[in-house]
Amino acid sequence: MSKVLDFDEYTIAWVAVLPIEAEAALGMLDKKHDGYFETVRGDDYIYIGGELNGHKIVVATWPAGQNYGPGAAAALVNQVKARFPNIPSAPHKIPSLHPAYYSAHSTSSSVHDAS
Template sequence: MYLLDERHRGRFPVNRGDNYVFHAGAMGGHNIIIATLPAGQEYSTGSAAALASQVKKFFLNLWFRLLVGVAAGLPDLSRVPARDIRLGDVLIGLHVGESAGLVPYDLGKETEDGFQPLQLSRSLAITEPIVRAAIGSIKLEAPNNTEIFLPYYEKIRDCKHATGTFADPGQDNDILYLACDNRQEEVAEHPR
């Protein structure tokens, strides 16, 4: 909600059987609808699908929908290049060839050979072409111009919410630990 340029006034009607509350606003000249899972509801692919279904039902003219979540932290430093995904990172799923960009977390298991999908026939929705085009544009600029994201961070950094602020705790506190067989932790990588 803090990243909206403007919050629209008013409320959407709620009827029996409607399980979500929607908020409207504008960002970058585009009208935005925001919804979230009810407090206390388990985060799962089923919950996300139910929410997405109601968004699609109520807002027939949406250009595209984005499902935004918080990364759980899935580092794989043995890959080249290393996949250094930490709690709170923002990820965008893109399919590459036969590999789906988003695979439901309950459709496979981690083995010695890496993640093995149980079914290859099911994946989550393909990322819209306009979103992939925007990602391509960001990728062109981001390696050389990380400053493009700073205005967005500056806008929310000191905003207060229920659990504090959005302030960066500092790179010295962003240490990645690997769990070892002997139940000891070892530093896998120093702050990024």
């Protein structure tokens, strides 16, 4: 019998929008956790627990055949934030990924552009 995994123990989410991304994410884990997360009515997403370099990670994706796109990805991220309280988000002071953040916090005088 599989054990129930605790949402509170996971601190990193890997949101895999495409099925191939979920497969790649699972392949990168050092360990896949045996067990399952309890389901909640109205939440059809798939959460798979594992570890990478000692960090507990949840790979979040949706069932095969479900439509995905920007709106669906945003909905998945919102569910992850609601279900996994110890995964950092804006309230946890994660630095912005906006280019202005990096120019204001850069320690070097040049920024490399891949274009």
